[in-house]
Structures are given as C-alpha cells and as structure tokens.
Amino acid sequence: MKLNLFVAWVGYGLVLIAILMVALALVAAGSGHEAGALASAVAVIVALALAVGMVAGTIRRDRRKHLDTPHIF
Template sequence: MKLNLFVAWAGYTLGLLAVASLALFLLAAGYGQTGPAIVAGIGTVVAAGLAMAMIGGTIRHDHKVHQVTPKLF
C-alpha cells in the first residue's frame, strides 16, 4: 500500500512537471530560442514517460499479484 501511495504522488508530481515543462517548451519555441526549447521538450517527454511507466508498472504488478489497485482520490 505504501508503494502504491508513493507511486501515485510521484506520478502526479511528474505529470505536473511535464505540463510546466511543456509550457516552457512552447514559450521558448515561440520566441525562437532553440536551445532552451530542446531542453524543455526533452524534459517534457522524460517526465511524462516516467510518470506513465511508474503508474503503469504499479498497476500491472497489482493485477499480477491479484491485489485491488487502490485509488488515491
């Protein structure tokens, strides 16, 4: 249960980081700053991918050991 709670909050935090990084990417790309845009774009992809992998892996593990996946909210 503690692992599920940790992964849920970490996933929410990474999702928020991905949204903020996406906003920075769009802002930098709009102003023509290619370097910061590339860094922010990579950050967006990494944060979103890590969040999906953590949450998906935990759900898969819960189903594999026949546990009910708890809901955070």
C-alpha cells in the first residue's frame, strides 16, 4: 500500500513537471532558442515515460502477487 501511494504521488509530480516543460518548450521555441526547446521536449518525454512506467510497473507487481490493485488515481 505504501508503494502504491508513493508511486501515485511521484507520478502526479512527474506529470506536473511534464506540463511545465511543455510550457517552457513553447516559450523557448517561440523566442528562438532551439536548444532550450529541444531540451524541454526531451524532458517532457522522459518525465511522461517515467510516470507511465512506474504506475504500470506497480500495477503489474500487484497483479503478479495477486494483490488488490488500489485506485491510485
């Protein structure tokens, strides 16, 4: 149960970071900073991949151990 709560909050945090990085990428691209826009876009992809991977891994672990998967969202 503690792992599920930890993963849920970290997942929320990573999605929030991804949203902020999208805004940063748009501002950087609009002001002509291609390197900043590219770095922000990579950060978005990494943050979302980590969030999805953590949540999917936790759900898979719960199912493999025949635990009730709590509603973490």
